Amino acid sequence: MNQQEGYADDIVKGFVIWSMVWGLVAVLVGVFISFQIAFPQLNFPPYLTYGRLRPIHTNAGIFGWGIGSFMAFFIYITQRLTRTSLWSPGLAKAQLWLFNVVIALAAVTLAMGMNRSKEYAELEWPVASLVVVLWVIFAVNIVMTIVKRREEQMYISLWYILATLVGVAVLYLVNNASIPVSLTKSYSAYAGANDANVQWWYGHNAVAMVLTTPPLAIFYYFLPKATGVPIYSHRMGVIAFWSLIFMYLWTGAHHLLWAPVPDWVQTLAMAFSVMLIAPSWAAVFNGYFSMNGQWHQMRENYLVKFLIFGITFYGLQTLQGPSQSIRTFSAFIHFTDWVPGHVHMGTLGWVSLVLFAAIYYTIPRLYHTEIYSVGLANVHFWLVLTGQLIFSITMWIAGVQQAAMLNATNPDGSLHYSFIETMVELYPYWHMRALGGVIYLAGLLVFLYNIYQTIAGAKTQAVAQRA
Amino acid sequence: MDSASIYYLGVTLILFLAFAAIVARTYSKRHRDKGEEPKFRMMDDDKPKKDDHPEN
Ligand code: HEM
Numbered sequence: 001m002n003q004q005e006g007y008a009d010d011i012v013k014g015f016v017i018w019s020m021v022w023g024l025v026a027v028l029v030g031v032f033i034s035f036q037i038a039f040p041q042l043n044f045p046p047y048l049t050y051g052r053l054r055p056i057h058t059n060a061g062i063f064g065w066g067i068g069s070f071m072a073f074f075i076y077i078t079q080r081l082t083r084t085s086l087w088s089p090g091l092a093k094a095q096l097w098l099f100n101v102v103i104a105l106a107a108v109t110l111a112m113g114m115n116r117s118k119e120y121a122e123l124e125w126p127v128a129s130l131v132v133v134l135w136v137i138f139a140v141n142i143v144m145t146i147v148k149r150r151e152e153q154m155y156i157s158l159w160y161i162l163a164t165l166v167g168v169a170v171l172y173l174v175n176n177a178s179i180p181v182s183l184t185k186s187y188s189a190y191a192g193a194n195d196a197n198v199q200w201w202y203g204h205n206a207v208a209m210v211l212t213t214p215p216l217a218i219f220y221y222f223l224p225k226a227t228g229v230p231i232y233s234h235r236m237g238v239i240a241f242w243s244l245i246f247m248y249l250w251t252g253a254h255h256l257l258w259a260p261v262p263d264w265v266q267t268l269a270m271a272f273s274v275m276l277i278a279p280s281w282a283a284v285f286n287g288y289f290s291m292n293g294q295w296h297q298m299r300e301n302y303l304v305k306f307l308i309f310g311i312t313f314y315g316l317q318t319l320q321g322p323s324q325s326i327r328t329f330s331a332f333i334h335f336t337d338w339v340p341g342h343v344h345m346g347t348l349g350w351v352s353l354v355l356f357a358a359i360y361y362t363i364p365r366l367y368h369t370e371i372y373s374v375g376l377a378n379v380h381f382w383l384v385l386t387g388q389l390i391f392s393i394t395m396w397i398a399g400v401q402q403a404a405m406l407n408a409t410n411p412d413g414s415l416h417y418s419f420i421e422t423m424v425e426l427y428p429y430w431h432m433r434a435l436g437g438v439i440y441l442a443g444l445l446v447f448l449y450n451i452y453q454t455i456a457g458a459k460t461q462a463v464a465q466r467a
Numbered sequence: 468m469d470s471a472s473i474y475y476l477g478v479t480l481i482l483f484l485a486f487a488a489i490v491a492r493t494y495s496k497r498h499r500d501k502g503e504e505p506k507f508r509m510m511d512d513d514k515p516k517k518d519d520h521p522e523n
Contacts, residue, residue, distance in 0.1 A: 080512035
């Protein structure tokens, strides 16, 4: 049924469209910086250097594309699961404006070199303060909608949504605590190893609360909607949720193995990271078991293809991640190109595939039409899958070679290769990664064209009907 | 054991017990049907419920 009267859906359209704009920016900048690594002469100081553009890429990707679409789908899903219209559509409209202002300010200030030097928490205090206001507006609106809900029981997605709202608020406030010295510069409130510990407690839980719980909320909602069959086990979903929440917050120090933080903190992070396999795979199995008797839909239903490949990459990601959290493995791959391979299987594979499915599902319904072309959606799927696999696999191979070279020693214990020798060997892999990025970008453009045509077609239809 | 270690251990134990209680409740016989209900109800959510008065 296409009619969705009573829900505040115009605002969902706004967030989806803007998140796609920022997603395009993120991928364009990502492809450009991959060329900068492969061809260093493409660095143009001061603004168009790798150092300035990399945080723009990550902020546009994680916060513009990721958070933007999570905002859209949290609003969409919460209303439906509570069977209640949004508490304040006006507030949500203000939120959309503020969201775009924040992301634009982030891009400008980062290009100007204003940076707190903390990964994923780069924004200087005036912009970070706006982020806090933005999040409070968002959280209040969603929580109030849940409070006045007309469904007594809460479907699992709502738990993940609430965890995201609370988790991000706590993490952001603690890690952004700083002492401003001017309008454009501040220093962290923590020092030395403590600062590193807080930063990676935040950093890994950005993975948890931004790149895991929101896509899981979206996956649990849209898989049953796309297949027409309920999720395999709601209770398994609930247990997986609580165990994920119980474990994730302890794992940050796996980014600091062999660093001067207390040994027990590292061991704790290592143990909890390995334990995380259980709740992560509970979600994966829940997805797979929901497909019992429905696997034919992988051929027939393009939405299912995006969702099942997405959860598969989540599964692989949550096996690879815990392996990387083990001291010996970390000693080998840390500081190598292996890590961007891991990151992009998560962001391009898991998170983005699920978001593409959610957009394909919702846009035609919100505009009361059909998708413009299923054929193009399939082309999109294969292009982004190919691009991402070329990217990730190339980086894993590069990382292993790089690690082997960095660790190679002569009989007298001195290093066999100089650092620059290890770098020179990586050029072919960097060329391959840039190629993977271009293929992914091509897929993204096909997706945007398909969505644009769907919306344009719906508007033309609406005008024709009125005439 | 110093007081900080006792505190950490205490918090961990409390969290673990809370988790064990959630598992016990979720998988209790009494809660079985209720625990699976939301997955069926979410399949039909096209409109807000009747007593809702949307402002938009
Ligand atoms: C059980 C789950 C996971 C564990 C235990 C885990 C573990 C790790 C570890 C140990 C690293 C650091 C590698 C190094 O620098 O030596 C890392 C990096 C990273 N992971 Fe995962 N991972 C998990 C799942 C995910 C998922 C689902 C995503 C989603 C996109 C993700 C995204 C990232 C990102 C963005 C980084 C890079 C952080 C940086 O900038 O250094 N991870 N992960």
